[in-house]
Amino acid sequence: MTGPVRRTRSEELLLARVSAAAGREHLGKRRATYGAAAHTAHAKPVWARGIRGLPAFIRYGRLPATKGRDDARLDLYAQGMTIAVKGRILVVRYDTTSVFRTSPPHPRDPARVGPSCTVTDVTGERVVLSGGPDHDDAAPWHSEIQRGVIRSQLPRSLDALDRGKRLAFGDIWLTSEQIGYGEVRAWWPQVRHLRIREEALELDIDGRWHGPGPGVSGIPNLFVLSALVEHLGPDGAR
Incomplete structure (x- = not known):
């Protein structure tokens, strides 16, 4: 019987x-550890296999060394x-980060592979996280980050709106009564749906689509915005 693999110093x-x-940073209990690829946004992008190395990480406690690639270890906690x-x-x-959607991979560009997003750390530095070419957009760490941010930021956003605050998600703004961007604005009872079409946001206002709106890559925490639209629109709980 083989015992557990011992970690190196x-x-x-x-x-x-x-x-x-x-x-x-009081992140709470550790929930999971994943392998990925990462680079800071000001650095030259160097994409890696990322999650393809996860089996080796689980077995040996480290990702395999890969020349010219920035392998990263992600430890996910209750609060971040x-x-x-x-x-x-x-x-x-999770309660302070901004998560930006990274453009989906291009089939003819091998440098852009796997699920990816950009997050801001507690100092405001942007970090690009990416999976590998053999994994789809349902990477476990990507889904868990999204759920964690929604869980932390949605209640706070709703409370701010209740107190009369105006929230901004990039070029999109919203209050407890209206949502708008550019020359488009609508009262919440008029807003039926939000969708992404050709990497731009569009709103269905009284059965008519208005767009293209802002590009989704420039909208922080798009999934929080979507949850707010669902909550505040005519089919929501309010």
């Missing part, structure tokens, strides 16, 4: 650094996540 030190960083990449530990809190 460097792996123990990395885990200690990750745990310490999560503790400083840590990103360990190139010797750095970046911390993301």
Whole structure:
């Protein structure tokens, strides 16, 4: 019978650094660990296999070294996540982060592969996270980040609207009474649906689609905005 694989000294030190960083930001209980690829937004994009290395990570506690690629370790917690990449530990809190949708992969561009998104850490630095070419947009870490942000930010957004605040999601603004962008605006009882068409947002107002609106790659936390539209529109709970 084979016992558990022992971590190396460097792996123990990395885990200690990750745990310490999560503790400083009060992220709560660790829920899962994944492999991915990451680079800061100001760096030259270098895409990696990412999640393809996850079986090796589970078995050996580390991702396989890959020349010229920035493999990252994602530790997801109750209130956020840590990103360990190139010797750095970046911390993301679900209640303050902005998540931007990255353009989907192009079949003729091998440098753009797998599910990806951009998140901001607690200092405001943007980090691009990507999966591998063998995985679809349902990457587990992507779905968990989305659920965590909605869980943390939707109640706070609704409370702000109740207090008369105006919220902005990029070029889109909304109040407890209206939503708008550019020259388009509507009262909530008029808004039926929100959709993405050709990477731009459109609104169905009284049965008529208005668009194209802002590009989705420039809208922070688009899934929170979608949840607000669903909640505040005529078919919502309000």
